[in-house]
Amino acid sequence: MITTFYMPTRIVSGAGALGTIGHLARELSMSRVLVVSDPVISAQPFHAAALAALAEAGLAISRFDDCGIDARCSHIDQQGARVRHDGIDGVICIGGGSVMCTGKGIAIVATNHKPMAECTGVGRFDRKALPMIMVPTTAGSGSEVSQWTIVKDEERHLKLLGGGPLSFPDAAILDAVTLRSLPMRVAALPAVDALTHGVEAYLSGIASPLTDAVALGAVRLQYGSLRASINSDDERARNNNLVASCMANVACGNARLGHGHALSLPLEGQLDLAHPYGVGVLLPHVVAFNLAVLPDKVGPLAAALEVETAGLGRAATIAACAEAIRSLYADIGFPTHFTPEQLPPGRVREMAERAVPGLYAGIAAKDFDHRTATDHTVIACPSARKMTVRQAQDIFARCLG
Numbered sequence: 112m113i114t115t116f117y118m119p120t121r122i123v124s125g126a127g128a129l130g131t132i133g134h135l136a137r138e139l140s141m142s143r144v145l146v147v148s149d150p151v152i153s154a155q156p157f158h159a160a161a162l163a164a165l166a167e168a169g170l171a172i173s174r175f176d177d178c179g180i181d182a183r184c185s186h187i188d189q190q191g192a193r194v195r196h197d198g199i200d201g202v203i204c205i206g207g208g209s210v211m212c213t214g215k216g217i218a219i220v221a222t223n224h225k226p227m228a229e230c231t232g233v234g235r236f237d238r239k240a241l242p243m244i245m246v247p248t249t250a251g252s253g254s255e256v257s258q259w260t261i262v263k264d265e266e267r268h269l270k271l272l273g274g275g276p277l278s279f280p281d282a283a284i285l286d287a288v289t290l291r292s293l294p295m296r297v298a299a300l301p302a303v304d305a306l307t308h309g310v311e312a313y314l315s316g317i318a319s320p321l322t323d324a325v326a327l328g329a330v331r332l333q334y335g336s337l338r339a340s341i342n343s344d345d346e347r348a349r350n351n352n353l354v355a356s357c358m359a360n361v362a363c364g365n366a367r368l369g370h371g372h373a374l375s376l377p378l379e380g381q382l383d384l385a386h387p388y389g390v391g392v393l394l395p396h397v398v399a400f401n402l403a404v405l406p407d408k409v410g411p412l413a414a415a416l417e418v419e420t421a422g423l424g425r426a427a428t429i430a431a432c433a434e435a436i437r438s439l440y441a442d443i444g445f446p447t448h449f450t451p452e453q454l455p456p457g458r459v460r461e462m463a464e465r466a467v468p469g470l471y472a473g474i475a476a477k478d479f480d481h482r483t484a485t486d487h488t489v490i491a492c493p494s495a496r497k498m499t500v501r502q503a504q505d506i507f508a509r510c511l512g
């Protein structure tokens with residue numbers, strides 16, 4: 112199998128890294144920037160400090176502070192037109208995953224002159240996005256080093272993924288000062304998403320030794336620091352979360368994501384479930400499902416999840432891996448099941464059918480009629496093991512307890 116490992120994004124990390132943002136923008140030839148954020152983050156002192164550093168470097172600044180829980184196609188299209196009209200030559204995102212996905216979408220549509228919905232799917236645009244600097248404020252999405260953006264098409268209630276090598280951010284600034292504004296429970300959500308990215312990259316059918324090394328390192332670092340960072344004010348642990356999230360996305364940006372993300376997609380699009388809940392609750396189940404066909408990966412993943420394997424056979428080790436994730440959830444206040452409101456039992460089958468096009472279908476997902484799926488239809492997904500609609504249905508049912 113031929114594989115390619117991309118990581119063109121410059122990663123600047125450590126205490127004080129945010130102070131370099133003006134210099135970095137200048138190095139990337141930015142002169143007039145759009146700073147994308149949300150109403151909570153734009154009120155934080157570190158946001159003001161970043162704007163001051165940009166102004167000091169002589170950059171003209173426009174702002175879009177209205178990002179919400181999802182990156183919306185309507186916001187992206189409006190701001191993309193604004194960027195073109197005003198001659199803005201760089202996009203700087205300060206926020207979590209939805210902020211970075213919004214900014215990445217704006218950078219894509221600004222140069223490609225078509226609506227975001229038409230840019231979804233793999234490599235659906237042919238011009239390089241505007242230069243981007245990403246400043247993540249959650250240790251989670253990893254969008255700061257990802258070519259992908261996940262956007263919500265509000266009209267069709269669909270979550271769509273778009274991107275390609277032309278939409279990698281140019282630089283990412285990882286500075287734990289940006290995590291200080293987060294309440295503990297809020298911080299746990301993106302961190303679980305990040306853990307999912309690392310694990311799913313490791314369980315991918317297109318994983319390589321390069322992606323495996325980065326993915327396992329990300330899982331080990333994330334798992335080993337999450338309890339301390341969520342339950343105490345441990346600055347070193349939080350910095351580890353930020354770096355681990357970034358590493359996880361370097362891995363999944365190349366090995367891609369798996370069943371947790373594919374199955375979560377219809378829950379997010381149709382039922383408005385927040386992304387970390389969808390992928391996080393599914394994670395222990397998809398770990399057990401995929402490890403069953405990856406005997407060589409059971410031991411290394413168990414070690415990364417701090418599972419004591421002495422005396423355990425393979426099946427028991429796989430079960431212990433899933434249990435280690437649930438145990439972490441219990442300690443950081445993250446759920447292990449969906450509520451009937453999040454996933455109505457009467458819609459379980461429909462959600463399994465709607466998962467069939469997979470995460471990477473993009474615009475093609477719009478034309479898929481879920482009622483054509485049978486028990487044996489396979490969910491499109493790069494994970495190592497093929498999953499049918501019936502198997503997805505069973506996993507959803509187990510997630511309801």
Ligand SMILES: [Fe+2]
Nearest residue numbers: 304308386390
């Ligand atoms: Fe995710």
